[in-house]
């Protein structure tokens with residue numbers, strides 16, 4: 001029986017999840033912030049990754065964590081030291097956000113990163129995506145992660161047009177929620193992000209021949225039909 005939300009049956013959804021997760025385990029990108037379940041380290045990484053390339057951010061992140069290994073050390077830092085630590089990434093507003101965020105966590109949450117999404121969203125600089133990423137990657141909570149990458153893969157898989165506004169769309173949100181594996185949300189979301197960066201690339205053509213979702217993908221079937229028509 002087809003799902004009411006997406007054009008796949010529940011057994012197809014199950015196969016999509018299994019294929020994606022087992023592919024993800026083989027192609028996991030082992031960044032330092034992914035080799036931990038410490039919510040502080042994950043939160044700092046998500047804030048630093050915002051509008052910044054991984055290559056540029058990684059060495060800065062590593063020295064930042066060595067200097068400020070937990071929320072208490074960060075809360076004691078002054079803005080000038082933080083600025084010095086993040087100088088090479090630019091975007092001065094990040095310094096203010098991290099400073100204010102650390103003060104709030106110390107004062108309002110007893111130095112613990114809040115588990116609750118509502119509380120996380122009250123922190124400076126924490127968006128819906130960042131709150132979801134922290135909850136999913138730190139505590140394995142079933143969170144839908146909507147960004148241009150996850151929405152691109154979903155749109156291609158289902159044959160839905162992807163626009164700039166799609167990452168705020170309820171339709172895509174529901175589709176990602178229907179696909180999400182509730183037993184292994186962390187593995188599912190890491191795999192989806194890795195697939196978007198390694199296989200289902202933004203620039204066309206994506207590497208469909210090596211994709212674990214190929215059998216169910218609308219985009220690749222459509223491309224195949226078009227190339228067949230072109231050779232007729």
Ligand code: SF4
Nearest residue numbers: 156200206208211217
């Ligand atoms: S088959 Fe191709 S278009 Fe479809 S999800 Fe995989 S890489 Fe993306």
